[in-house]
């Protein structure tokens with residue numbers, strides 16, 4: 131085994147040995163990624179890891195990166211991959227599971243290439259929740275979870291970052307035949323019916 135590969139295997143601990151299944155969950159801010167991930171966890175036994183939630187938890191933990199992360203989130207900017215990937219790896223290892231929904235990641239080409247290089251993991255497929263901006267804006271402005279970035283000024287910046295940096299990642303995976311596009315503008319239950327069709331009955335958890 132080459133040195134880079136050996137170092138990555140080391141950093142991943144036992145993770146790679148489990149040959150984990152990773153599904154990236156992408157879509158604009160407010161498209162319903164978190165909502166649908168909660169349904170998938172209940173029905174299909176995946177562990178849900180939201181990159182945004184991990185970054186917000188890192189701020190709360192008083193970490194040395196906290197102020198930098200908080201400033202980036204307020205501006206709707208993308209935190210350097212090094213920080214986010216470490217948080218994702220740690221959460222994956224601690225979960226004990228081998229099936230992951232990675233929500234809101236990769237957000238740009240840097241995220242994508244670094245994750246592949248550091249973890250050696252390729253996603254099984256990518257769920258893409260497609261939703262018009264006006265609908266996403268309505269949802270974010272009425273989310274009421276006290277998020278510092280759910281204000282119209284930051285929301286507009288997040289939309290811009292999504293179009294400029296995140297869509298190219300979706301196009302990258304689309305070219306590889308890995309994107310499962312979902313019309314996310316419909317009611318939650320209808321969206322989940324489509325999601326269920328993608329994961330398939332053979333993956334459903336027994337009661």
Ligand SMILES: Nc1ncnc2c1ncn2[C@@H]1O[C@H](COP(=O)(O)OP(=O)(O)OP(=O)(O)O)[C@@H](O)[C@H]1O
Pocket residue numbers: 157158159160161162163164165166182234269270272273314315316317318319321
């Ligand atoms: N299909 C839907 N129809 C109407 N409202 C929805 C739908 N899906 C989610 N919502 C609501 O919209 C808001 C945003 O949803 P959610 O948090 O799941 O989006 P998200 O894509 O994870 O957002 P973000 O990227 O900002 O974290 C929530 O208040 C949620 O209840």
Ligand SMILES: Nc1ccn([C@@H]2O[C@H](COP(=O)(O)O)[C@@H](O)[C@H]2O)c(=O)n1
Pocket residue numbers: 159180181182183185202203204205206207208209210214233234235236237241279288
């Ligand atoms: N890969 C990521 C994911 C998120 N961020 C930052 O967190 C903000 C909120 O993300 P949500 O997915 O919870 O909406 C996002 O706007 C970014 O500032 C990131 O940097 N990298």
